[in-house]
Amino acid sequence: MIDIRIEDLDLLSDEEFEETEALIEEELSVWQICNLRGQAAIFHDDQHIGEKRRELKAVDYPGFDLEAELRFRNTAVVDSLEGNMLIHPLTTPVIEIDPENKTGRATWWSLGIEGLSKYRERPMAIISAGMVPGVHVKQNGEWRILSGAWQRTTKNEYHAGWIDSMVPTNTRPQISMEEDRRRLGKYAYRKDEIRRAVPCPPGKDSFIKYPLREDMDWLLDDLDQNTVE
Amino acid sequence: MIDQKRKEKLLTNIRKLDSYHEIQNLMGRLTAALNFQRREEILSYFALEKDDVSLEYADEGVFEGRKAIEALLDDLVLHPNEKGYMLDMQLTTPMIEVADDAKTAKGLWWCPGISSVHANEETKALWCWGMTGADFLFDGKQWKVWHLHYFRLIRCDYKKGWVEDTSMINRLNTPLHPLSKPSTYHNPYSPLSIREGIPACPRPYASYEESDKNWMLSKDKSR
Numbered sequence: 001m002i003d004i005r006i007e008d009l010d011l012l013s014d015e016e017f018e019e020t021e022a023l024i025e026e027e028l029s030v031w032q033i034c035n036l037r038g039q040a041a042i043f044h045d046d047q048h049i050g051e052k053r054r055e056l057k058a059v060d061y062p063g064f065d066l067e068a069e070l071r072f073r074n075t076a077v078v079d080s081l082e083g084n085m086l087i088h089p090l091t092t093p094v095i096e097i098d099p100e101n102k103t104g105r106a107t108w109w110s111l112g113i114e115g116l117s118k119y120r121e122r123p124m125a126i127i128s129a130g131m132v133p134g135v136h137v138k139q140n141g142e143w144r145i146l147s148g149a150w151q152r153t154t155k156n157e158y159h160a161g162w163i164d165s166m167v168p169t170n171t172r173p174q175i176s177m178e179e180d181r182r183r184l185g186k187y188a189y190r191k192d193e194i195r196r197a198v199p200c201p202p203g204k205d206s207f208i209k210y211p212l213r214e215d216m217d218w219l220l221d222d223l224d225q226n227t228v229e
Numbered sequence: 230m231i232d233q234k235r236k237e238k239l240l241t242n243i244r245k246l247d248s249y250h251e252i253q254n255l256m257g258r259l260t261a262a263l264n265f266q267r268r269e270e271i272l273s274y275f276a277l278e279k280d281d282v283s284l285e286y287a288d289e290g291v292f293e294g295r296k297a298i299e300a301l302l303d304d305l306v307l308h309p310n311e312k313g314y315m316l317d318m319q320l321t322t323p324m325i326e327v328a329d330d331a332k333t334a335k336g337l338w339w340c341p342g343i344s345s346v347h348a349n350e351e352t353k354a355l356w357c358w359g360m361t362g363a364d365f366l367f368d369g370k371q372w373k374v375w376h377l378h379y380f381r382l383i384r385c386d387y388k389k390g391w392v393e394d395t396s397m398i399n400r401l402n403t404p405l406h407p408l409s410k411p412s413t414y415h416n417p418y419s420p421l422s423i424r425e426g427i428p429a430c431p432r433p434y435a436s437y438e439e440s441d442k443n444w445m446l447s448k449d450k451s452r
Contacts, residue, residue: 001331001367002247009236017231017239024242031249031325038324038337039430043450046426053450083392083420087358087382089321089339111341113358113383115392115418123420125390158390 026097032143033104033136037090040145045086049073058137058144077170078116083123088112088150090132094201103213104136104143105202114155118170125158126167133199133219147216151199152188163191197222245327251372252327252334252365256320259374260340264316266309268302276366276373287359287381287417288400290409297408304406313352318342320361326431334365334372335431335444343387354387355397362428362445364437378445380428381417395419414446426450 012020040056059066078084092109114126134148156165166188168180175183187198200221203209210218255274262270275298276282283293284301292301308314322339337360344355359382364375385394398417416422428445432452 001244001251001372004240004243006233006236006240009231009239014231017236021235021239024239024246027246028242031246035324035326035430038322038339041322041339042426042430045424046450047424048426048450051450054452081423083422085418085424087339089341091321113356113391115420117420123392125392158392 022099022101025101029097029101029104029143030095033095033106034090034093036136036143036145037106037108037132037134041088041090044088047078047081047084047086049076056145058139058146060139061137061144061146064146075172077118077172079119080117082120083115083117085113085115085123086128087114088128088130088132096202096204096206098207102138103207105206105218106132106134106136106148107199107201107219108132116167116170124167126155127158127162128155129153129162130155131199135213135216137213146213150184151186152184154189155185162189241329241331244331245329248327248331248334248367248372249325252325252336253323255365255372255374256336256338256361256363260318260320263306264318266307266314266316268307268309271302272299274374275377276368276375278368279366279375281376282374283376285376285378285413287379288412288415290405290412292406292409300406300408308346311347313345313347315345316342316357317344318357318359324430326433328437329435332367333375333437334367335363335434335441336365337362337428337431337445355384356387356391357384358382360428364441376442378413378428380414380445383418391418392420413443 009017036056043053043056057069058064088110089112090108090110093106095104095106097104109131110129112128114128115123116126117123130150130152132148132150135146136143137146154162155167156162157167168175168177169184187196199219202218203221206218259271259274277295280294282295282298283291284298285291286301286306289301289305292298318340319342320338320340323336325334325336327334340359340361342357344357345352346355360380361377362380363377365372366375381398383391384397385391398419414427416425416427425448429447431444434441
């Protein structure tokens, strides 16, 4: 472990101490946001929507639509949890914290596997690749998820592969493929399309370019870069 | 003027951050050593001087103490010098908590993996995904693995996938290894299984207590 003692900190001026302290707090925030998103991945797979769980979302944040959140959360979309699985491992993190250590913007990529059984039928094995973009805020000293939904790249039946298969988001009532394309599948893979570069990982200057917390345009920074006329 | 309490907090946080980095590297090295089937190197990352050092592996039971861990590696896990054998586990989704006293830590990773094994005179490609939870100890010089638990999620024929092939998720109905103690948890994916949020995410803590021992199996999702 790093060899540093409290006497070493006495050598810092107050200004140097505060700079060091802010840097360390920022690094701790990156770590805590990774833990938070890991916990969210566990809850996502667990799917026991009726159980009391630690709240991970910033439900006290002004304007947070708690009613819509609870409606979404409490709507069962499968008849039984048997055979259902949603494993979306988090890789490739890019996390930027604002200078005041109050907001964290992040993106992860994920290559995951699923099992889906809607009506107690034999489950379908699914390959599920996508991204997790998000904005995180501190609420009562703890990092919470303010916004950011799974963005699908593929959700394909395992044997069919991602060229030929696209399974829509499981909803009740089931949405159409067109509607699905407008929601989580908006930027999903299609063999006859040039891929669009969304979400853009937050840049080092993310909070200078987009100082407002609610401004989500940072995710679209590279939107048209792959589109050649 | 910066007060003493603030300095102590900064020092604690610096030590915790450094530990976080060290533990990520430790687990990365351990995973590489496992993938490359390097027995002595794997062992070197465990706190072998502790009587209660342990490794629980899927449904093979808990192997406690140096002798038992060596037996587990030799008899059930490693396939050194075997042509065509391959294991490639990866660490993702890190969830790590370092105690405020920086003497212990808890960690959990989700681990996608692939493998190649010999069976019935053919070499088969497998998926092998799981979760690895661990307690860590700082021995005064470095971080070591204290208790490690590999939770199997899937182990299946690559061609068939995890729904069609569940033949390898559970051990055969043969005697358990004589040095193993009963498994604490085994719930791999199958068309009949229910996922239940285990292993659990570690939560912040001050110092390791006896009650911390089963944190990976906690079903209380409210804290």
